[in-house]
Amino acid sequence: MSSEGGWHTSGAARRPRPSSLRDTWGRWVDEAVRPRLRIARLLPSGGPGLVLLLAILNIVLGLLPVAFLILTSMVVGHVPAAVDGGVGSTGWDRLMRVFLCAAGLFLLIQVLGQLGNGLGQWLRRRVDGVLRDEAMALLLRPVGIGPLEDQRTLDELSEAVRSFDRDWGTPGQACVGTLALLARYSQLLALVVIIGAMVAWPAGLAVAMTTMLFRYGQRGGLRKYNRVWQEVVRSEREAEYLHRLTTIDVPAKEIRLFGLSEWLADRYTTVSLAVQERRARARRRVYLTPYLLLTSIGLLLAGGTLVLAGYLAATGQVSLTALALGIQAVILAISLGGYYPEADTSTQMAMLSLSALRRLRDRFDESAAEHRCGPARVTIPAGTPRSALTFDRVVFRYPGSRSAVLDGIDLELPAGRCTAVVGVNGAGKTTLVKLLTRLYEPTHGSVRADGLDIAAFDPVLWRRQFAVIFQDFVRYELTAAENIALGASHVPPDRAVVLRAAQRAGIAQALLALPDGLDTPLSRAYPGGTELSGGEWQRMAIARALYAVEAGARVLVLDEPTAALDVRAEVTFFDRFLELTQGATSLLISHRFSSVRRADHIVVVDGGRVVERGPHDELVAAGGHYAQLFTLQAQQFAGGLDIAAGGGANQGRRPVDLRGEVGG
Numbered sequence: 230m231s232s233e234g235g236w237h238t239s240g241a242a243r244r245p246r247p248s249s250l251r252d253t254w255g256r257w258v259d260e261a262v263r264p265r266l267r268i269a270r271l272l273p274s275g276g277p278g279l280v281l282l283l284a285i286l287n288i289v290l291g292l293l294p295v296a297f298l299i300l301t302s303m304v305v306g307h308v309p310a311a312v313d314g315g316v317g318s319t320g321w322d323r324l325m326r327v328f329l330c331a332a333g334l335f336l337l338i339q340v341l342g343q344l345g346n347g348l349g350q351w352l353r354r355r356v357d358g359v360l361r362d363e364a365m366a367l368l369l370r371p372v373g374i375g376p377l378e379d380q381r382t383l384d385e386l387s388e389a390v391r392s393f394d395r396d397w398g399t400p401g402q403a404c405v406g407t408l409a410l411l412a413r414y415s416q417l418l419a420l421v422v423i424i425g426a427m428v429a430w431p432a433g434l435a436v437a438m439t440t441m442l443f444r445y446g447q448r449g450g451l452r453k454y455n456r457v458w459q460e461v462v463r464s465e466r467e468a469e470y471l472h473r474l475t476t477i478d479v480p481a482k483e484i485r486l487f488g489l490s491e492w493l494a495d496r497y498t499t500v501s502l503a504v505q506e507r508r509a510r511a512r513r514r515v516y517l518t519p520y521l522l523l524t525s526i527g528l529l530l531a532g533g534t535l536v537l538a539g540y541l542a543a544t545g546q547v548s549l550t551a552l553a554l555g556i557q558a559v560i561l562a563i564s565l566g567g568y569y570p571e572a573d574t575s576t577q578m579a580m581l582s583l584s585a586l587r588r589l590r591d592r593f594d595e596s597a598a599e600h601r602c603g604p605a606r607v608t609i610p611a612g613t614p615r616s617a618l619t620f621d622r623v624v625f626r627y628p629g630s631r632s633a634v635l636d637g638i639d640l641e642l643p644a645g646r647c648t649a650v651v652g653v654n655g656a657g658k659t660t661l662v663k664l665l666t667r668l669y670e671p672t673h674g675s676v677r678a679d680g681l682d683i684a685a686f687d688p689v690l691w692r693r694q695f696a697v698i699f700q701d702f703v704r705y706e707l708t709a710a711e712n713i714a715l716g717a718s719h720v721p722p723d724r725a726v727v728l729r730a731a732q733r734a735g736i737a738q739a740l741l742a743l744p745d746g747l748d749t750p751l752s753r754a755y756p757g758g759t760e761l762s763g764g765e766w767q768r769m770a771i772a773r774a775l776y777a778v779e780a781g782a783r784v785l786v787l788d789e790p791t792a793a794l795d796v797r798a799e800v801t802f803f804d805r806f807l808e809l810t811q812g813a814t815s816l817l818i819s820h821r822f823s824s825v826r827r828a829d830h831i832v833v834v835d836g837g838r839v840v841e842r843g844p845h846d847e848l849v850a851a852g853g854h855y856a857q858l859f860t861l862q863a864q865q866f867a868g869g870l871d872i873a874a875g876g877g878a879n880q881g882r883r884p885v886d887l888r889g890e891v892g893g
């Protein structure tokens with residue numbers, strides 16, 4: 230975690246400073262040219278017709294103020310004749326005609342401006358819609374979860390979605406902003422031509438250079454300033470996290486009970502002030518010195534041009550109209566050297582987002598290659614697994630980690646049997662499930678189904694063979710029915726099956742008693758929504774897995790499925806579970822020996838390998854690792870809830886729940 234003085238530096242921050250002209254050029258191309266091309270490539274997704282219309286409209290909107298300038302200068306030029314001739318004279322009529330044209334043009338600019346805004350919003354919505362879909366598809370694409378558990382990817386992700394999270398600076402807005410540049414630059418070009426024609430061509434050139442220098446100072450400064458945003462992404466994430474802790478309900482209990490409020494407020498202040506301070510320093514560095522320098526040069530060039538125009542007028546070389554036009558053109562052109570609010574922030578934000586998205590795409594491609602996620606080479610035979618799922622000398626190291634969690638493990642999960650895996654915290658039990666379901670690929674060795682390497686299967690189809698309840702299963706903020714039916718989203722939801730799964734998981738009665746029954750949202754964030762207890766949520770997760778089994782999943786994996794159930798409910802759950810899954814292949818991970826002992830086959834994992842295997846009685850008799858762990862737990866419950874260690878005795882006293890539900 231970062232705090233003041235201990236800044237985290239992201240990949241961007243660690244990038245070496247450019248040392249040569251070539252490096253500087255390369256960096257400029259990377260930061261300023263390529264991202265702009267990415268924005269330009271987005272334009273067609275807004276519809277070529279709309280883009281063309283907006284481009285033309287922007288050029289017209291850029292040129293019309295110049296025409297207005299010409300007309301107002303003509304008004305000035307006609308004033309002496311109109312004053313001399315008086316009302317009704319030819320001079321007066323000319324003045325009026327030009328004045329009315331200028332007024333009409335002014336109105337036209339206003340109307341076309343509004344039209345441009347409307348079309349811009351339309352383009353923005355279209356582009357953002359397409360890109361949001363693409364970004365969502367990209368984020369859901371990684372076949373494994375490795376990239377999403379990697380810090381580097383999380384940084385990119387945070388950068389990529391930043392512009393989508395807000396209502397401004399979206400890539401769609403950047404497309405609109407890019408087209409708006411046509412208005413600015415066509416206007417500048419027209420003004421330079423006017424200055425050249427009316428005053429002198431060197432003066433036009435000087436004004437063009439001044440404007441572009443100012444512009445470079447502003448726009449280039451914004452780009453440099455944004456590098457700082459990238460550098461503070463992690464600190465910003467910490468500040469956001471600390472802030473979020475205060476706005477969601479789950480941590481509220483602990484924050485109050487541990488008296489964390491003051492600590493939390495202090496930490497938030499420290500982190501967010503440090504972020505602000507860093508930005509303020511960067512702003513001064515990036516903007517102040519270049520601003521002073523460029524302003525001095527600009528003032529010299531613009532002043533010189535104005536002096537030249539005055540001299541030409543005084544010596545009778547240009548008319549009053551030309552002088553008025555020239556001076557106004559110089560002032561308007563110089564004002565184009567600033568920051569363009571309609572374009573600059575949005576393009577900068579989108580450039581960062583699109584570049585981050587690009588890097589994410591590369592990262593996922595890289596990961597897909599690393600994880601052998603190519604097209605399926607072998608069709609999954611019907612009825613897999615028929616004999617066994619096996620880990621064949623599997624070595625596994627998490628990306629970026631030096632030590633292996635699994636170190637040449639050999640393990641067999643016989644088909645149609647219940648295998649329990651036991652081991653201390655961090656032994657790698659959940660990791661086995663991740664490899665079995667291809668959320669990760671082994672570093673060495675292979676996982677096989679009936680002898681076939683599962684790496685050759687289509688991972689999406691392979692995962693449909695599984696009904697998994699992880700320790701950290703998801704509590705979806707959706708209705709109860711949806712929470713269950715998500716167990717098999719590839720088949721149309723079936724209400725009767727949902728209810729049956731809920732009944733089997735022992736949660737049906739509680740759900741039907743909710744205000745809208747199965748249609749009640751399981752979150753208080755929604756009107757009519759409700760919250761379930763920890764144990765009830767666990768039953769929901771069990772129901773979801775049972776729904777998956779009904780939809781065709783053949784392997785049931787339970788990773789600490791009953792930790793939140795009370796002991797009595799747990800015993801009943803396993804009685805019922807064994808009955809329901811009779812003949813199915815199941816893998817049970819649990820620290821509760823009352824559950825584990827009921828499995829057909831128990832495997833003890835330690836040091837990344839299997840150290841013992843066999844049925845409960847044999848392992849206890851062997852007096853090894855398993856027996857020690859079992860005795861230790863039995864002692865803890867001795868004289869009290871002996872059910873935890875010696876469920877067998879209670880099993881006899883407590884028959885299977887006749888309602889066919891888990892728990893009592």
Ligand SMILES: Nc1ncnc2c1ncn2[C@@H]1O[C@H](COP(=O)(O)OP(=O)(O)OP(=O)(O)O)[C@@H](O)[C@H]1O
Nearest residue numbers: 378627630634652653654655656657658659660661
């Ligand atoms: N995404 C990850 N990146 C790096 N290391 C990880 C990751 N996930 C888990 N680990 C590490 O791998 C080891 C095994 O984790 P795993 O979750 O498989 O253990 P476990 O046996 O299921 O533990 P527990 O009984 O506490 O649930 C742990 O040391 C853990 O810190």
